Structures are given as structure tokens and as C-alpha cells.
Amino acid sequence: QEFLRCGSSCPVGCDNPSPRSCTPCRAGCYCKNGFVFNNSSDWRNSECIPHEECTKTTTSTLAPQTTSTMRTTTAPPPLPTARPQQQQAAAVVTAPVQPRTTTASAPRLNAARDPAPSARLVADQDLMMSAGLSMCPSSTSDVSGRPCNFNTDCPSDQLCCRSLVLPLAISPQRCVCPDANAAWSACGSLCPDYCGSSSTPVCSSTCNAGCACLPGFIRTRNDIKAPCVRRDQCPGVVPEPQPVFASANNDPFLSHQIAVAHLYSVSTPVRGRISFSKLSPTTLRVHGLLENLPPGPHAIVVHQFGDISMNCTKLGPMLLPRSSTSGLLGDVHGRQDGSELLRLLEWTAEDVVGRSVAVYAESTMEWSLRQRELQPFACGTIGVTKFKRK
Structure with missing residues (x-):
């Protein structure tokens, strides 16, 4: 279980697979993603069990009800005889939600009774793609989402998808995270943590509601929207130079340090050096060493302009390159023996050369929520380093 300040007063449970929207919310201990209350009518005293364990006790009672209580606003999936391995699966199989039924779409209700589920799913996917709808995951562990009719009924990170799991068949449409390895968290x-980080990031305790990676999974890059993968499935990063790039000898920058920024300030003792190395045509390795930083987290930001005059007041806005990774590189923590920064970015050399990088007194979260422009501790222009052309 996990404590929520504002949870549902009628949560999902084995005895309540289709909870209605309840107000007001209640503070208390709720089941984590993947678990439901065994007795939701007394949820404060009920134990949480894996949702698939409800299948064994509720399948026989729920299956007959689906013909009379199934919503007619969408084309519900058929209820094929579940194989033993499917009954024991921990992940919920989902399918994308289609628009409300009209006269033109009435044949789809008859198609839903087709005993050939594979043909029906293919037809569903074709219609979904033609309508430009987002893809739902084929399976998910995000089983605590609210009932829905459309994507607009869900939080911004989730999609409205249909569940093919029998205990949820009465209300098959639920909000789920589009990433099969993520689940909704009210306090993310x-x-x-992400692939390539030197250690687990130290962050503010402020909650960030959204889709978070499941335990044992991390983001593929420094981006809260990046896909979740197992830690042992992260793309390998080996010390430079990398043999995989040996065929690209015509690029003098490849596998070498391409740019560096020397950070300093006339008003603070903070000094540092941040280098950029090219691991691939679209991947840069950022390594920085900073001195005299006060204890605590400090945001590292790449800015649009390289003008460091007027004591770092003309850096411009944060850099937003063509990739999905922003110029906010995260926090570096002040230590007496120096502070180190290590990041992998999906940037090109052209994205960084001529820009500026700065370190701030504020943390990444504080810098992101600022109401005015803040003065950095130190800054420097990112310039090209020497290289030997072959």
C-alpha cells in the first residue's frame, strides 16, 4: 500500500471492479498499482491482493452479467475462453477505445460478437489508425485507472483503453499509461533515474503526478517522457573511443571531445569545466567538474546564446534543440572535494557549439518554477576544442 492525500472513497476492489466517481476524496492507505482491495466496502481495513487473484473468485459471477450491463457506447470485446496461462498473467491486456457508436458504426457491434478475436482486433487497429487515435499498450500493469469513455476523461499522461481482463469486463474502459512498463502515480x-546516470538522482520531495516507471524499470534517457526499460536493458555506454564507430573515421569529432565550457564568475568563487564528447552522430556525453559550490542541489542549464557578458545576464532562454531533451541537465550537488556531472544527451555537435552553460544556486525544480530571471553562480561559452584531422 501507499499513502495518498486524495484517494477515491470507493476504490476498485474484487467486489467493486467498476467503481463510480466518488467525492469527496479521502486520505489514507491505498493499494499500489497492480493490486486491488479484497473488500473495497471496508477498504481501510482490507488487505491488498494482486488483481489476477480476483479472477479465480469473480470470473464465474461476472461473466453472465456482461451481456446485460455492457456499455453500448463502444464496441466491447468478446469474452473468449481464457487459457490457464492467460488467467494467471499479471498484466492487463488492453485495446484502444473507439468513438461513440452511431448508425454508421452499428455493424461494429455485430462484429464484436464475432468468435474470431484476432480478426476483430486487426479491424479495431485499422479503424483506430485511420481516426488518428493514440495506440494503447497491448498489456499493462496500470490497473487502478478510473473508468472512462474518451481520452479526455483521463489525466494528460494516460489514454482511455479497453481491458480484455474478465473481472474488469463490466466496465472495460479505463485510463492506463501508454507505456506498458509504467503505471500512474499520484506522487512521482x-x-x-535514467540510463547513463552516474547515480540515482537526488530530487525534491515535491510530488509529480503522472506515469512513472514500474519498480525495476528506468527511463532510457534524461526525459520524464522517455520509454521505461529494465536497468539491464539500457543501451551500453563504453569508455571512448567506441569500436562501433570505427568506420566513421571521416568525422574528426567522432568519439572525441568536441567542445568545452569554462565556467567562472566575477562575483562568486564558483569555477568549473564542462566538456562535450561525441559518442555517435546524435549522442553527446557531457562531463563536468565544478568547485566551490555550496552544499545542496544546483541546476545546470544550457542556454540559447553564448554571450556571457554583463555577469552572465545575457544568456537568453533555455536551449530547446530539435530533440525531445531540453537544455535542463539536472542537478549537481555541492561537495567539499568538488562536484561531478555526467549526462548522455540526444543532441548533435551543432546543437551545443556557440551556446552557453550556467550553474545556479537553485535546484532544477526551483529553477523551473521561477517567477523571474535568476542570476547564475557561474557561466561559460561552449567553444570548439582542438582536434587532429586525419
């Missing part, structure tokens, strides 16, 4: 992290 603003700086989750």
Missing part, C-alpha cells in the same frame, strides 16, 4: 519524481 520530477527527476527519475
